[in-house]
Amino acid sequence: MGRKSIDRNRKEKNKKVEQWTLALLPKLKNQELGSLTMDDLALLMNKSKSTIYQYFTTKEEIFEYITQVRVDNLNVYKTEITGEILKLDYHYETLAKILAEGAKDISSFYLKELKQHYPTAWKIIEDFLSGLLEDLKQLYTYGIQSGVFKSISVELLAKLDEYFIMQLITDDTFFVQTQKTLETTVRDYMFLKFEGLMK
Template sequence: MGRKSLSKDRKDKNKKVEQWTQAILPKLKQADLGNLTMDDLAVLMNKSKSTIYQYFITKEEIFEYITQVRIDRLYNYKNEITKEIIEPNYKYGKLAGILTEGAKDISAHYLRQLKLHYPTAWKIIEDFLHSLLQDFKQFYLLGIQSDMFKPVSVDLLVKLDEYFIMQLITDDQFFTQSKDTLESTIKDYMYLKFEGLMI
């Protein structure tokens, strides 16, 4: 009963809440998300715990919100694919830009921690990634049919994307060894993929 009445008292989230929740992402790149408390999150957001409780009840809710805001921005990629593919001088740069912007201030370590400790937040990412893979498949088919891409195996292209998207982005050991960022790796991957496909 107490939880239901509390949730009714929460304030609606606005642009300011979006800004200060997104602003903590760089501080969480190497954090153990499972050990963070509401007190820790309040310090990281530079807000009082009472302020945070005006908008959120649990840590899970905070991470779900942070994730949803970022994923909502990433859904812009769909419009870019649709618009760009029909252009005779298609460039993949805008699409790469959207995806690298989505990865900004996020590390593979953070994503792996999110997957381990906040499965409902990770599910938001996973649903988006599955949608992305399906759209990429259609994108490759259209590109090959319009003689913009080389006639290679679409299934192989999608399998490569699936490995990169579903496994590499949470492989913090790879990023520790390579010293690359998630953002730069996405940029390099997109460059290799599309420059190799172009006729």
């Protein structure tokens, strides 16, 4: 077991810290997160452990930070959806692009590992996805009422989204079998969903 970090004030995280922590994501696609040590993370980030301890106290804190930064970037979709719905000019490509960007460099195996070993980081993702599901449900309702979308059961559409978002994204067996990335699967799903909905 590695040494515990000394309890002291941490430096404020900046853009550089954001960059070198996010650069971890492609390297963690197939890693068993539960077995990683601070030494391993330091090596993967190409930083000394003392540098990492200037900003982070634990591995959990690193994963929470990476997750929060990615989710904050994804929250752009709310503004995009709201603006397009109000103009009755919805284009699924906007949402697909934003969500595919959010899935970039992340594998379903990584998400499954995160859920299992770092529940506080997973909770950040879960909260974001729950909000996204609600927003999509409102989008379907408004789109159908406005005549932009075909009249299809909103409950069915929401259930399909719930399965895709809450279950499929952590089903690494599916991704191994299909040789698809999470990013391309998100794009394909959005294409199928919204091309089928548009009048």
